[in-house]
Each structure stands twice: as structure tokens, then as C-alpha cells.
Amino acid sequence: MALLRFFYGTMSSGKTMALLMAQYNLRNIGEKVIILKPSRDTKANDCIQTRVAGGIEVPVDVLLKPNESLVEYFEQWAEENVSRILVDEVQFLTKAQVQELWYFTKTYNIPVDCYGLKSQFDLSLFKGSSSLIGIADEISELQTIAVCTKCGEKATINARYKNGKIELPGGEVIVIDGSDAYEYKPLCGKCYIDEVERLTGKPLIKIPKRKINRI
Ligand SMILES: [Zn+2]
Incomplete structure (x- = not known):
């Protein structure tokens, strides 16, 4: 079969x-x-x-x-x-x-x-x-080496950036890599969370007492 x-x-x-x-x-x-x-x-x-x-x-x-x-x-x-x-x-x-x-x-x-x-x-x-x-x-x-562009660990997430800022859920679904203003970067889970939290200044998932350092 x-x-x-x-x-x-x-x-x-x-x-x-x-x-x-x-x-x-x-x-x-x-x-x-x-x-x-x-x-x-x-x-x-x-x-x-x-x-x-x-x-x-x-x-x-x-x-x-x-x-x-x-x-x-x-x-x-x-x-x-x-x-x-x-x-x-x-x-x-x-x-x-x-x-x-x-x-x-x-x-x-x-x-x-x-x-x-x-x-x-x-x-x-x-x-x-x-x-x-x-x-x-x-x-x-695929057992190839997609590395996180931030830390070099194994990448599992296709993060999307618009004008240099990571995009949060809710954006337009289909944007082909290379379109103006948009860029895709492979990230590991840890760096994805860091990037999103630094942008928003808020935890992705709220944990009581955890603080975010915004830049
Ligand atoms: Zn990483």
C-alpha cells in the first residue's frame, strides 16, 4: 500500500x-x-x-x-x-x-x-x-539543523516580524517570505517567549509574581 x-x-x-x-x-x-x-x-x-x-x-x-x-x-x-x-x-x-x-x-x-x-x-x-x-x-x-536565529538552539517556531517587530497572534495568516516589511525567522520556544514578552511587556501566559524586563 x-x-x-x-x-x-x-x-x-x-x-x-x-x-x-x-x-x-x-x-x-x-x-x-x-x-x-x-x-x-x-x-x-x-x-x-x-x-x-x-x-x-x-x-x-x-x-x-x-x-x-x-x-x-x-x-x-x-x-x-x-x-x-x-x-x-x-x-x-x-x-x-x-x-x-x-x-x-x-x-x-x-x-x-x-x-x-x-x-x-x-x-x-x-x-x-x-x-x-x-x-x-x-x-x-526533518532531521536537519534549523537553528534559532537568536541563540543557535534547535528552532521549532516560525516567528514573523513586521518592520523589525515580532508579530503577535491575530495578523494576516498568509504572507510569503520576502514580502515587503515582513520577515520570517526560525526561533526556539524560549527565544520566542522572550521576544514576545519584551515587545508587549506582558507575560505570554500569566504566572503570579513573574516580572518582565521590557526594553
Ligand atoms: Zn533561541
Whole structure:
């Protein structure tokens, strides 16, 4: 039975690099691979791009529009003897699209590997990722080194900054890295709390008698 797998990590954890490595290795042995990316990720248009190793760019086969159904592609992929589907930035998929991919793995016996972020800057799950956590056959954290940009410990949070200030929950959900005024930084949990509390001067979660040093 083919699996639907979810590989997650923070920004700069090497997700795109891992996807590009997988497509390279598979295509190198003559396998037919389909690369799929949601059109909501406007970075690099219809390519998959990584800044690692001087920059690599590979064209995508399907640029999936929001709410576009994937079922139209199923027969075509089966006829073309596709051996694997690779999905980049899977957090932007809808629940229905994730369910279609799961259904595809089971009915056509072709595996689907999804790469993406797990949670948003406000620590809640992305829709696509929450659907995957519910339905994927395997979920793994990419074992690469995403380091906190403040202290160098393992990063687990995608903090978002607007004009240099960390953003608190409640902001616009989808902002692509590199947009004007916005910047994403991987942080560890401790540095995220420190950054938010220094900005607001208030504890993220109130503990009686704990004091915050505001700068
Ligand atoms: Zn840190």
C-alpha cells in the first residue's frame, strides 16, 4: 500500500532541499516524478527554489490553485506510470486537497510525499498541515539543523516580524517570505517567549509574581 507521508520543519530546515534531493535521486534512476506546489506560494512562480548551496531551481509540474481539485490528474498520472508525487509548501493545501492525495495513494498505489511547515507564526497549525496530521500514514520531522536565529538552539517556531517587530497572534495568516516589511525567522520556544514578552511587556501566559524586563 502506497503511503501519504508528511515531512515537516521550520523555515530554513531544509524542506525544499530534501524535496529536491528526492526528485534528483528518483529521476536519476529513471523514475517519473511529479512535483506539485500550491499557487499560493508565489515565491519563484512555477519553480521550486532553494537558497541553500548557492541556489537551485527546478520547475514544478502542477501549480495547484486554491480549491482546485486534484482528481483530474489521477488517471493521467497513473497512465504516465508516475512513481511518486512530491508536494512542496503543503501547508497551503486545503483539507479537501489533502484528502484527495490520501485517496490517490490508496486507490492508485502511488506514494505521495509532502513537505511543509507545521505551524503558523501564531503557533496554530496550518490548514494543510492539520489535515495531514489527521490523515497521513507517516509524519516525520526533518532531521536537519534549523537553528534559532537568536541563540543557535534547535528552532521549532516560525516567528514573523513586521518592520523589525515580532508579530503577535491575530495578523494576516498568509504572507510569503520576502514580502515587503515582513520577515520570517526560525526561533526556539524560549527565544520566542522572550521576544514576545519584551515587545508587549506582558507575560505570554500569566504566572503570579513573574516580572518582565521590557526594553
Ligand atoms: Zn533561541
